[in-house]
Amino acid sequence: MGSVSIQSLDKIYPAAGKNPAFHAVKGIDLEIQDGEFMVLVGPSGCGKSTTLRMIAGLEDISGGTISIDRSTVNDLLPKDRGIAMVFQNYALYPHMNLFENMAFGLKLARTPKEEVMRRVTDAARILGLEQILDRKPAALSGGQRQRVAVGRAIVRDPKVFLFDEPLSNLDAKMRVSMRSEISKLHSRLKTTMIYVTHDQVEAMTMGDRICVMKDGRIMQVADPLTLYHQPENLFVASFIGSPPMNLLRGRVERREGRLVFVEAAESDAVFVPLAGALAQRAEKNLGHEVVLGLRPEAIYDEARGADTTPLRARVELSELMGSETNVYLKTGAGTVIARLHTERRFAVGEELVVYLALAKAHLFDAKTERVIR
Ligand SMILES: Nc1ncnc2c1ncn2[C@@H]1O[C@H](COP(=O)(O)OP(=O)(O)OP(=O)(O)O)[C@@H](O)[C@H]1O
Ligand SMILES: [Mg+2]
Known part of the structure; x- marks a missing residue:
């Protein structure tokens, strides 16, 4: 189970040096169902990553509540929240081969050896990486590296996957193929996924529902076709669709x-x-x-x-x-x-x-x- 409930969530980055305090997320409410693929989309700086990082526990919250599976996680450490996050910059360990890269987190958590073996082999099979598990990251294509980063998340068997623009380092063609791989992964694992992107095509093609954000606020949450055909406001109307409305x-x-x-x-x-x-x-x-x-x-x-x-x-x-x-x-x-x-x-x-x-x-x-x- 992995429902996520966000209530009146606020983030104010405190003033630092010459920079004044900044209200990045302004009291948002969002209910994500167990097993849902929810996309957070919006222009640069609207607060998508901040929201995701607060769910992950990587960023303190300034107000509100975040619950996973109906229990509040506000005070839990990231590792105790049952989440796994995949970043845009997937930073694999260059001196480790793929198997070791994927196994690293499990070893840190003192997972028994056979269990590590089983989970990494399973993830590798799901992602089509079995044949190259002994390669080092330098010998991989961008898409393969991205798959390893996803594999690292899968082996943790999380309740919720969090993705922050995982495809934006890939070229256009690779992006399209990884997009459908992540969608397939979702229909296979049926685990809740929260996926951040500023690309409305990615949002429309991948999301069960899409949450459109602007300036730290939610403009509309709906499934792709409702968003397209029944925009609630001018912002959503002009953001979704190309050429625009x-x-x-x-x-x-x-x-x-x-x-x-x-x-x-x-x-x-x-x-x-x-x-x-x-x-x-x-x-x-x-x-x-x-x-x-x-x-x-x-x-x-x-x-x-x-x-x-x-x-x-x-x-x-x-x-x-x-x-x-x-x-x-x-x-x-x-x-x-x-x-x-x-x-x-x-x-x-x-x-x-x-x-x-x-x-x-x-x-x-x-x-x-x-x-x-
Ligand atoms: N550590 C920080 N201190 C102060 N302000 C910050 C900090 N991190 C982010 N911000 C500001 O908060 C706002 C939201 O940032 P965030 O990274 O969540 O945006 P985003 O929607 O993910 O944008 P992008 O599409 O560019 O990644 C931005 O205006 C950003 O400048
Ligand atoms: Mg971001």
């Missing part, structure tokens, strides 16, 4: 009896009539400043009946991706990106009409930045 700032108005969204712009404002559920949400915010959000794939190059709304635009740039084309369109005050399923080439400066699937649009309060439901 288009966000148009403006106001809801009533013109000739119809509700419309009018972009805030000196001239050429985007003007879209609103209908259906979107209009209902907009109506409650008549006259308010709002942000209209539309993902690039909710903009088409042809009309789909009454479900789409035409918009005139001019091509600024197009990126042919193979199966689809990302087209950057100058419209109204800014640029809107459309992901079009076509191999057609678009000329820079070309005028065209695109079609917005407004039923898929999001509406946010411009001041609070929260979604309008």
Whole structure:
């Protein structure tokens, strides 16, 4: 069992020399189920590593409670918490071979020899390292070294694995293959894993649930698709998804009896009539400043009946991706990106009409930045 419960967790790094005190984690609450793969994601400096290190016991907490398996671990030493951590910088011992590297922690804990043998061989088998156990780290690829670092964690048979950006030292291809290896490892071991990354693709592909952080606070916790389709706020809406969600700032108005969204712009404002559920949400915010959000794939190059709304635009740039084309369109005050399923080439400066699937649009309060439901 390895549930993790975090309540009102705070971290204030004390002032040191010329640096003032810094409030890195601001009263977060998070419940992680036994066996869950939870990803902590957010921009650099948002407090991911600090949170993970507090769970590990490597960093003192300034307030709140951390429980593992329903018992508070606030005052327990790292080695007594039933966790194992894998770092970005996996620092293997260069003079030891792989077997010794993986066995080292167990030997320190005076684990009986046969037990060490069994656990290291098991881990090596799971990670496909059996054939090279007598090699030294210098004779390994980056991916193999990373696997040894994971192996060192596995042999401890922890209740919870903690990963802090374990793949960021690897090249792009290796990262993709290690990503799926860690996912497979999770489905095999079924042990709770908490995985820190700033890479939203890693978060989306690996997490059972994702916790999005910003400035020491949690912005939303949800499974990947909920996060993608129902972002709670502007931050999550713009952080998850690539190319990012288009966000148009403006106001809801009533013109000739119809509700419309009018972009805030000196001239050429985007003007879209609103209908259906979107209009209902907009109506409650008549006259308010709002942000209209539309993902690039909710903009088409042809009309789909009454479900789409035409918009005139001019091509600024197009990126042919193979199966689809990302087209950057100058419209109204800014640029809107459309992901079009076509191999057609678009000329820079070309005028065209695109079609917005407004039923898929999001509406946010411009001041609070929260979604309008
Ligand atoms: N020992 C420290 N003393 C003072 N401030 C610190 C200390 N460690 C971290 N911080 C600050 O706390 C904030 C959170 O740091 P943290 O390492 O948790 O960020 P992160 O989300 O892991 O970022 P990254 O993606 O860059 O690793 C940052 O602003 C950082 O500068
Ligand atoms: Mg970090």
